[in-house]
Amino acid sequence: MAAQDEPPPRRLSPAIIRAEVDHGTAELIADPDRPLAWTLLVNDTAQSHVDLSDPTHLEFEYVRRLGHVLDAAAPPTRPLRVLHLGGGAWTLPRYVAATRPGSWQRVVELDGALVDLVAARLPADGLDLDVRVGDARYELEQVPDGSVDVVVVDVFAGARIPSHLTSVEFVRGVARVLDVDGIHAANLADGPPLHFARAQVATAAAVFPELALLASPEVLRGRRFGNLVLAAGRRPLPVRELTRAAAADPFRARVESGRELCRFAAGAQVVTDRTAGPSPVPPPGFFGRPAE
Template identity: 55%
Template structure:
């Protein structure tokens, strides 16, 4: 049966998938947050989650454990994926909503040997407190409702992410915007000021400004496995494009890094863009 519970950030619902016996969709105030199949943790329903998973798959040789810091937890779909595909990985998950964490722990518990530790804290505070050079990957999927919070959208935040990563590590973030991409361009400018290499993964229709949608930002100090990532995302049911180099610089244009004092949340999605039920 569906489960409804008031959490810190609104009304959370766990909606069973009738086609998959132990799969559940998590929504908060009608916006999809996570989809988890307890029997098959490598199954990712959302396109943006699969694109992040492609980056994680390409981040190191297959099966090699990684040290990961996840900012934003939801139902822990991506930490579960990484634990299944890279056994032995050590993962720290930061989720600000204590009520949501309690709901997930009760109805969608983690295996005892998952290597995943979950902490109730603010993502920026936890990032700034994390030891330097302690993570192979930082995965950011933090939304207050349907918007990326302003304090996770500044140049200072980008520098904090860079400090936590080891040499060769990568930062991966789920962002959302639409043309003329004022928010997205500012985020790219923030990370271009800190990292030597960037790419952006998104559907062509979103990049052409035809609709509001998700875009995955990837940043590293070293060369990114662009060909591998491109091969993976173009093979999806909803193919995406990998923008980098000159095309990414054209998208950034004259955008400048955004300081904490000027940072704003990502734009409100159009009505119905991500809602369920």
């Protein structure tokens, strides 16, 4: 008799877990294709995807691109000092802990009840994460000068980036905490005609001399709404490495830098605390729940 295939691992918890958190309703939805993976939604907006059995698996396109920036920030496996503004389900902190053991990481999340839910249902035991509950800009001000290698900004209130995290004053705060070789990496969201993204590039350029932008060609051409990852620093960025990684990724992306990025942001005004506004409202369902 031929041996039967072993059944896939069984989940020990329901396929959907709902909980009230400080800013609405959170849901953890089981990934039907990965037995120990979950998608976190808050108020029907997808925030994170985590595979507890493989923290190096990055499901979302923009998270993969932020991962490329982290991969290129230093030689492989070298520990990094990373400040994550925006926690979600701690996808990138788990990734850094797996790929760069010994890294120092602080995670800032505004929603304390969400932090408790993630800690209970998607535990990150042994990763030595310093998780702080608080506003991203306030917590940034508590970080010592020059003490961080990478600042990852991935903060959304609902489906929009809060206005106080889009200004040149905020970017100056990021620059203050970064080491001279450090990298500012921000997740942006925008659609045609990309006014918000162009203004964010101009704002970062007012603080940092070196910039790069990673996004799908369709988003860069203004054909659809999507995520764009902005990287900035005082020293030349690893553009060649980012370009190779973006081209080889299953979700192929382009990397704009130098003159091309200057043309992209031409005419855009630097955003200040007085003029700042949140990112645009995405199309209905853009950040919605995963397909069953």
